[in-house]
Amino acid sequence: MKQRVPRMNDQESAAWLGLTATLQLLPAALDRQLQRDSGLTHFEFVVLSRLQLSPEPTMRMTALAEATVATLPRLSHVCGRLEKRGLIERSPCPEDRRATNVRLTSEGRRELIHSVPGHIATVRRLVIDALTPEQLDALAEIMGTINTRLASEPTDP
Structure with missing residues (x-):
């Protein structure tokens, strides 16, 4: 039996449509800037x-996948690209032969440091500077509430 769900009112619809537009537009804008300035995607920037x-020099792929909210196949594909560019190194985990460790190389650290100023400038231009301090506080609170709810969602289909 299908569950009946109430329709959204105008306020709910406006909030939802605004959020979905941001979820589409912001990642694309961040990707454009990072690719233009450093040849990285936003997700690659997040991985680096x-x-x-990380408090340790290496991370297990499973921990990195959790930290970046990525599937292992997606992370493995991205790490392959980053490894080819010399930005990371992967190695078998000595404690668990089934696991793989990932380490940021010196070149990866340099590339990340080089990309940070442009990334911060873009984030400021597109988001931070568009909001008042009160709006920033509200945004932080709203995102915290939503992220807490998302984190508690079951991951099984």
């Missing part, structure tokens, strides 16, 4: 950033 911020 997570490795840079």
Whole structure:
């Protein structure tokens, strides 16, 4: 039996359509800037950033996939591209032969550091500078609420 779901009112619809438009437009804009300035996609930038911020010099692929909210196949494909460019290195995990470790190379660190100023400038131009301090506080609160709910969703289909 199909469950009946109430229709969205005008306020709910406007909020939802605004969010979905942002979810489409913002990643594309971030990709354009990063590709133009450093040849990275936004997801590659996120992968390199997570490795840079890791307290250990290496991360297991499974931990990196969780940190970047990616599937292992997607992450493996992206890591293959980053490895070919010399930005990361992958190696078998000594503690678990089934696992793979990933490490940011010196070249990867340099590329990430080079790409950060342009990325921050783009984020400021497109998002941060468009909002008042009160709106930024509201956005942070809203995103925290949504992300908490998303994190608690079951991952099984």
